[in-house]
Every structure is written in C-alpha cells, then in structure tokens.
Amino acid sequence: MNDLDIAFQLDRGGFKLDVAFKAPGVGVTALFGRSGCGKTTVLRCVAGLERAAGHCRLNGDTWQDDGRGLFLKTHRRPIGYVFQEASLFSHLSVRRNLEYGLKRIPPEQRQVGFDEVVDLLGIRKHLDRDPTGLSGGERQRVSIARALLTSPSLLLMDEPLSALDHTSKQDILPYLERLHDTLQIPVLYVSHSPDEVARLADRIVMLKDGHIQAKGSATEILSRLDLPLAQDAEASSIIDGTVLGHDDDYQLSRLEIAGGKLTVARLTQAVGELARVRIHARDVSVALDDPGATSILNVLPARILEMRDIAHAHVLVKLCTGVDEQTPLLARITRHSRDRLKLEVGQRVFAQVKAVALMD
Numbered sequence: 001m002n003d004l005d006i007a008f009q010l011d012r013g014g015f016k017l018d019v020a021f022k023a024p025g026v027g028v029t030a031l032f033g034r035s036g037c038g039k040t041t042v043l044r045c046v047a048g049l050e051r052a053a054g055h056c057r058l059n060g061d062t063w064q065d066d067g068r069g070l071f072l073k074t075h076r077r078p079i080g081y082v083f084q085e086a087s088l089f090s091h092l093s094v095r096r097n098l099e100y101g102l103k104r105i106p107p108e109q110r111q112v113g114f115d116e117v118v119d120l121l122g123i124r125k126h127l128d129r130d131p132t133g134l135s136g137g138e139r140q141r142v143s144i145a146r147a148l149l150t151s152p153s154l155l156l157m158d159e160p161l162s163a164l165d166h167t168s169k170q171d172i173l174p175y176l177e178r179l180h181d182t183l184q185i186p187v188l189y190v191s192h193s194p195d196e197v198a199r200l201a202d203r204i205v206m207l208k209d210g211h212i213q214a215k216g217s218a219t220e221i222l223s224r225l226d227l228p229l230a231q232d233a234e235a236s237s238i239i240d241g242t243v244l245g246h247d248d249d250y251q252l253s254r255l256e257i258a259g260g261k262l263t264v265a266r267l268t269q270a271v272g273e274l275a276r277v278r279i280h281a282r283d284v285s286v287a288l289d290d291p292g293a294t295s296i297l298n299v300l301p302a303r304i305l306e307m308r309d310i311a312h313a314h315v316l317v318k319l320c321t322g323v324d325e326q327t328p329l330l331a332r333i334t335r336h337s338r339d340r341l342k343l344e345v346g347q348r349v350f351a352q353v354k355a356v357a358l359m360d
C-alpha cells in the first residue's frame, strides 16, 4: 500500500495519546493543534524515538507492529527529521554538513542529488561558510537540505519555522513550497500556525488533547466552520486551478477554477500548469447583484452553504463557487452586513475577491 498508516496509544499519566490515521504516501500532511495536544509525540513515535502501543507502516514497510512484536530502531527507519532549531555541526562547513547527510546513504540508494537539493533550497552561496555565521532561516534551510540528502522515505518536520522571526519565516516558506512541488517525498509537518498549514498542507490532521479532532483534505478542513482554523483571524480558503495565461504588463495571471476564472498576482507556473492560491476570508465580500464595473478584479457567482457567528460582530459565510460544492470559499463579513443583505443559506449571491488577497 502506498500510504502512511499509523495508530498509537500512549499513557503518560496526565496526558493520553490515542490517534490513528492513514495518509497517502505523497504530499504534505500537517499535524495541527494547540500547544501540548501531542503533535511532537506523534512525530517521535513515527521516528521510533518514543515507544507507544500500536503500529506504523509506510508504503507497505512495517516499522512497528505490536501484534508481531516488531519495533525498528530509529536508525533503521528511512526518515529525515527537521527540528524547531537547526542542529548543524558548528565545526564543519555547510558543505561538509551536507556531505555528512549524503554519505550516510550508499550512492546506488540516493534518490536526490547534492546539486538539486542545494539549488532547491538556495544555499549554494553559503556552501563554504561556517554554520555559526548563518541567519536562523539560512541555518534551517541547510538542516532541511541535510535531511533530504539522506534520501528519506518520509520527512518529519517539527515546527521548522517556529524559532524564526516573521521575515525569516516569509523568506523560507517559498522554499518549502518548492520542495512540495518538486520532490516526491511525503512529509509529516507539525505546526500550530494556520498560515503555514494553509500554504503547505495537502491534508490536515487536527489534534486536540491527544486525540484526533478532525482529518481530511486541507481544502475541507480549512473551510469547516466548526473548527478553529476557519475561526482564526487568518482564516483562508485554498483554491486549485489551471493557469490560463499571464499579463506581464500588469503582473497578473488568469486561473481557471471550478465555477469560474480568477485574476491573481503573477504566478510562476506556466500556462496549463496547476496552481494553488490562498484567499483570506477577510478579503472576500458578498453582494446580492453582480456589481458590474468595479475595482475588484474577481466577482464569482456563488451559493451560500453555511453561516456561523464568530467573535467581534463577524459572521463566517461558507460559499461554493463550483457546481459540485468542491470549491468552498470563506467570506468574513460583519453581522450588520448579513442582516442588511438578509443573507440566508441556499441563497445565490456574488463573491467579490480582492486581488490583494491572492498575493501570497
């Protein structure tokens, strides 16, 4: 089976873990939840650093199966592990740190090349430097490169950006997005940042107090009004589409999505390629009629699927733009607007999406 299949139970007295989920053996699965809910513990169990009861399999290989008394030690599991803080050898140059990762794997078993990884993470100009002189973001990129050079079957990332300041985080996220688009290695990504999860995850497993609160595609979980991600100030929807064309004069691209077309900030993908954009709920408004000429670039016919009152006099409106309800779009509007427009579930409306919403 081409998937990750885990089930762990652990009792630490004050904290009980009981989780089981399967995830496809490709793409990024985010473990998301508040501090102390058990995310790191799950990762450590997958790595074999901690022993819970249960099982752990990846692509048909069994790493743990209590029924068979099987438990592979960490060094026998083909994983790469990236921690919150980069842990590089300070007495070795960046190049030697990377070679340390590479040399652990016999040449015939290497899945990723040195040059490929160095360029993907943009660290060529640092190769001969001493790691202590690098910025936090640069050090973390080197750590990720070193983990990838061991040609892991699974990459475990434990809040890899949490020790970085906001600017360094924003700098490193595009590199992680490129890894996701380029490499075939599945990733288990621990985070409590809605922003990171929305940008990187294909699937989300939400943990709460040691158990699974919800799991599913990122599109589905991000738009569930009953879950914390949708209620966060950074709440957003993910929309996948195909690039129709670019306008280099205005630095814009056209994207075909279920239920219409979107104009977005210039994308890097070529015409015909798939692209994902993220739209913040606060940047979507609702109108009863097609507003016609407006400075807002995107007006999509939509239907109201659900509404929920949230904090600060706001309402979350879950809209669907496609015919099949597969493309949910969240709008965050005021309660006042909802009442003034007399919005109701099932109603046909127009979603207005600010172009600025589509910049990242």
Ligand SMILES: Nc1ncnc2c1ncn2[C@@H]1O[C@H](COP(=O)(O)OP(=O)(O)OP(=O)(O)O)[C@@H](O)[C@H]1O
Pocket (backbone or CB within 6 Å): 012, 015, 033, 034, 035, 036, 037, 038, 039, 040, 041, 042, 192
């Ligand atoms: N070595 C340990 N011994 C005993 N309890 C532990 C140990 N490590 C973690 N815990 C407890 O287990 C629970 C889950 O911890 P865990 O680190 O997995 O949470 P987390 O979701 O990753 O949190 P954070 O986001 O803060 O890193 C917490 O209550 C924590 O205090």
